[in-house]
Amino acid sequence: MSVEFELAPGRMVGGDHPCFVVAEIGQNHQGDINIAKEMIKKAKEAGADAAKFQKSELTRRFNRAALARPYTSPNAWGPTYGEHKQHLEFSHDQYKELQAYAKQQGIYFFASAMDEKAADFLADELDVPFIKVASADANNLPYLKHTASKGKPMILSSGMQSMGIMERAVGTVTENMPGEKRLVVMQCTSTYPLPPADVHLRCINLFKEKFPHAIIGYSGHESGIAISLAAVSLGAKVVERHVTLDKSWKGSDHAASLTFDELKDLCDNIRIVETALGKPIKEPRPSEQGLFKKLGKSVVAACAIPAGTKLTIDHLSVKAAEPFGIPPDQIYELVGQTVTKAIEEDATIPKEALAA
Numbered sequence: 566m567s568v569e570f571e572l573a574p575g576r577m578v579g580g581d582h583p584c585f586v587v588a589e590i591g592q593n594h595q596g597d598i599n600i601a602k603e604m605i606k607k608a609k610e611a612g613a614d615a616a617k618f619q620k621s622e623l624t625r626r627f628n629r630a631a632l633a634r635p636y637t638s639p640n641a642w643g644p645t646y647g648e649h650k651q652h653l654e655f656s657h658d659q660y661k662e663l664q665a666y667a668k669q670q671g672i673y674f675f676a677s678a679m680d681e682k683a684a685d686f687l688a689d690e691l692d693v694p695f696i697k698v699a700s701a702d703a704n705n706l707p708y709l710k711h712t713a714s715k716g717k718p719m720i721l722s723s724g725m726q727s728m729g730i731m732e733r734a735v736g737t738v739t740e741n742m743p744g745e746k747r748l749v750v751m752q753c754t755s756t757y758p759l760p761p762a763d764v765h766l767r768c769i770n771l772f773k774e775k776f777p778h779a780i781i782g783y784s785g786h787e788s789g790i791a792i793s794l795a796a797v798s799l800g801a802k803v804v805e806r807h808v809t810l811d812k813s814w815k816g817s818d819h820a821a822s823l824t825f826d827e828l829k830d831l832c833d834n835i836r837i838v839e840t841a842l843g844k845p846i847k848e849p850r851p852s853e854q855g856l857f858k859k860l861g862k863s864v865v866a867a868c869a870i871p872a873g874t875k876l877t878i879d880h881l882s883v884k885a886a887e888p889f890g891i892p893p894d895q896i897y898e899l900v901g902q903t904v905t906k907a908i909e910e911d912a913t914i915p916k917e918a919l920a921a
């Protein structure tokens with residue numbers, strides 16, 4: 566029995582439940598709350614289940630020297646990394662406003678907690694339905710302990726980490742999460758944009774084996790939707806992709822993000838893939854009947870067969886025939902039977918003309 570649990574109120578994930586699609590707005594809002602709101606609205610319209618942000622308490626997440634580091638990238642929103650990150654960071658009140666807006670739009674709202682203080686804010690003040698651990702915190706054992714102890718479901722990403730670290734991370738979360746262990750482990754490679762050769766979707770199977778009590782998902786940074794669809798066909802039950810209003814905008818993540826049209830394409834195609842995965846039962850399907858009647862093969866007379874003939878294999882041939890007759894998988898059972906009436910060359914062998 567595959568794992569399933571309620572990730573957000575009223576939304577089960579895992580098992581046979583639909584894949585949970587996360588629109589990662591991240592910091593693609595350019596620090597503008599109106600852009601963020603527009604993105605939440607578009608995520609809902611595209612069919613995503615949740616809109617996601619990244620919450621940091623910058624002096625808890627970075628040390629002073631990291632904040633003071635000059636950031637000379639064309640994607641910089643300030644001369645130092647701290648000023649750059651500050652520009653992209655929404656205040657607690659803005660988070661509350663965004664959460665209320667998402668609720669009004671009818672889409673789940675959450676964020677990755679980039680440090681313990683951010684986890685406190687998200688869990689204790691915003692009461693988000695679950696917490697995302699970004700890849701950079703998958704080896705942060707004190708943070709994992711702290712965050713797991715909140716008792717909320719967790720989504721744990723795995724970019725930049727080894728299997729050994731992921732085993733420790735999952736162990737730490739499981740030990741410290743009170744009650745039901747509601748954990749999603751995401752295959753992820755933290756390269757933007759992510760070349761196909763670095764995706765390693767087979768880690769989804771590896772994670773399924775190693776973490777049988779977790780749900781497995783995929784957090785992608787590639788271009789296009791093909792790889793994410795393949796992840797779903799391998800069993801990813803949560804898929805997260807960055808989204809953007811414009812891939813050419815300033816910012817480290819825009820180029821590796823999906824437009825909202827692409828997100829809609831992804832959501833629509835995930836539903837198609839899920840339906841197509843079906844069940845591991847091989848049998849003729851009712852929808853195949855028409856074609857089977859038209860092109861399926863039957864046993865016919867290879868030559869004119871007089872009444873009273875005891876059939877040999879040489880009397881028999883296989884063709885798509887009118888009327889439809891005995892299926893060719895039964896041809897050898899006809900050998901040795903006697904025909905009770907004459908059959909014309911090329912005619913379907915009628916069942917009622919046979920005597921054992």
Ligand SMILES: CC(=O)N[C@H](C=O)[C@@H](O)[C@H](O)[C@H](O)COP(=O)(O)O
Nearest residue numbers: 591592640699700701755816817818
């Ligand atoms: C690993 C990780 O946290 N990755 C995040 C999620 O995918 C990214 O969105 C980074 O925040 C972003 O790429 C950083 O860009 P800059 O350094 O220009 O603010």
Ligand SMILES: C=C(OP(=O)(O)O)C(=O)O
Nearest residue numbers: 619677699700722753784
């Ligand atoms: C960095 C993040 O995600 P991932 O590690 O899954 O790319 C995040 O959620 O902030």
